[in-house]
Amino acid sequence: MTYKSLNDPYNPDLSLRHEAGCDCSRCAAAGGDRQTREQLPLTAGAGAAATAPDSVAASERLATEEEVMDRAIESAVVRSVFGHSEMSRRSFLGLLGSGTAAALLGSVFPMEAAKAALKETMGAGKLEKTKLDVGFVPITCATPIIMAHPMGFYERYGLDVNVIKTAGWAVARDKSLSMEYDAAHMLTPMPLAMSMGAGSTAKPFIMPAVENINGQAIVLHMDHKDKRDPKQWKGFKFGVPFEYSMHNFLLRYYVAEHGLDPDQDIQIRVVPPPEMVANLRAGNLDGYLSPDPFQQRAVWEKVGFIHTLTKDIWDGHPLCAFACSQEFAETHPNTYGALLRSIIDATQLFGRAAYPEQPQ
Numbered sequence: 001m002t003y004k005s006l007n008d009p010y011n012p013d014l015s016l017r018h019e020a021g022c023d024c025s026r027c028a029a030a031g032g033d034r035q036t037r038e039q040l041p042l043t044a045g046a047g048a049a050a051t052a053p054d055s056v057a058a059s060e061r062l063a064t065e066e067e068v069m070d071r072a073i074e075s076a077v078v079r080s081v082f083g084h085s086e087m088s089r090r091s092f093l094g095l096l097g098s099g100t101a102a103a104l105l106g107s108v109f110p111m112e113a114a115k116a117a118l119k120e121t122m123g124a125g126k127l128e129k130t131k132l133d134v135g136f137v138p139i140t141c142a143t144p145i146i147m148a149h150p151m152g153f154y155e156r157y158g159l160d161v162n163v164i165k166t167a168g169w170a171v172a173r174d175k176s177l178s179m180e181y182d183a184a185h186m187l188t189p190m191p192l193a194m195s196m197g198a199g200s201t202a203k204p205f206i207m208p209a210v211e212n213i214n215g216q217a218i219v220l221h222m223d224h225k226d227k228r229d230p231k232q233w234k235g236f237k238f239g240v241p242f243e244y245s246m247h248n249f250l251l252r253y254y255v256a257e258h259g260l261d262p263d264q265d266i267q268i269r270v271v272p273p274p275e276m277v278a279n280l281r282a283g284n285l286d287g288y289l290s291p292d293p294f295q296q297r298a299v300w301e302k303v304g305f306i307h308t309l310t311k312d313i314w315d316g317h318p319l320c321a322f323a324c325s326q327e328f329a330e331t332h333p334n335t336y337g338a339l340l341r342s343i344i345d346a347t348q349l350f351g352r353a354a355y356p357e358q359p360q
Helices: 025-029 065-081 087-097 098-108 113-121 140-147 169-177 190-194 246-257 274-280 294-302 324-331 333-350
Strands: 131-136 158-167 181-185 205-210 217-221 236-240 266-272 287-290 302-310 320-325
Touching: 025 140, 025 205, 065 087, 065 098, 065 333, 087 098, 098 113, 098 274, 131 140, 140 181, 140 205, 140 320, 140 333, 169 190, 169 294, 169 320, 181 190, 190 320, 205 324, 205 333, 217 274, 217 294, 236 246, 236 274, 246 266, 246 287, 274 287, 274 294, 287 294, 294 302, 320 324, 320 333, 324 333
Parallel strands: 131 158, 131 181, 236 266, 236 287
Antiparallel strands: 181 320, 205 320, 217 287, 217 302
8 A cells, every 4th residue: 555644643753745855754764765665664553663664563564454444534633633734743743742642632532432433334334225336447546446346345345346347537437427337436636527517517526535646657659769858749649548637637747847838739639548559559649648557568569668657747646546426425325335445445455565365
């Protein structure tokens, strides 16, 4: 899993964001290398040390779904107390001390009771609906949503889920809006765009979980190996998976940062990810910004090469999400809770470097 937001919220030495130039002990221990520091162990308990991989006892690691849920709830409460200000949180905890701050918060807010209540109500009680249709686009980011079915996570919470392969994001959006899908794998900007009516009819959608960060890349056709400077890309035709996607936003930002107008100097077309390699080979595209595995497909088939990774444009950017309509969540609260728990459990399992064949 990514550890960006699940550090010990009571520890003033640990950031919950790990932004550029982060000075927390986890980042300092990794020498500023984000890839290294995100591999450091995730720890449990107020004030737990996490300054280096070998400094953390195995018993302190968030090894179970229950521990992940506890930490997420605890972190949300502590963040709210400090108005989501990292500076305020770390300064206050540094002055008061982790243990004292935890005790003080516990005296005015029943943290343990809140954890228990939230976990008990999520998926507890009679399910309003058990047979669900959940859509996914066939990219690596959808792994938890897809694999929650064969690994038994949906069944664990009493759900009979039909996971449906979907041709592209526009189809996922339309089927979600028409309620053909109860929930779906989406790009993080999509629920907001759908709620605002940008590109579709307006309908409130919620996004309870971000499934992954980073993992995308700009791919160029092999003919452009001598054009590594984006200033040379005038007239290029690029593909992105969807108009309301982080891919589109990052590509626009990247070329603008190098002096090009994304609306005038290049063409950006919406192309379903499975069709990107074929369009690159046919010369319909000069490049694309895509999810895995379609960057590697282009490299493997010697059609294109990776120009840059998106983490080098914005490290830690959100990408895919699990989303549903507000109407579904409010009309089927127990079913919604069970579905979310299933996804959280699967995400926690497949976020490990190694995972068991069956959930424990």
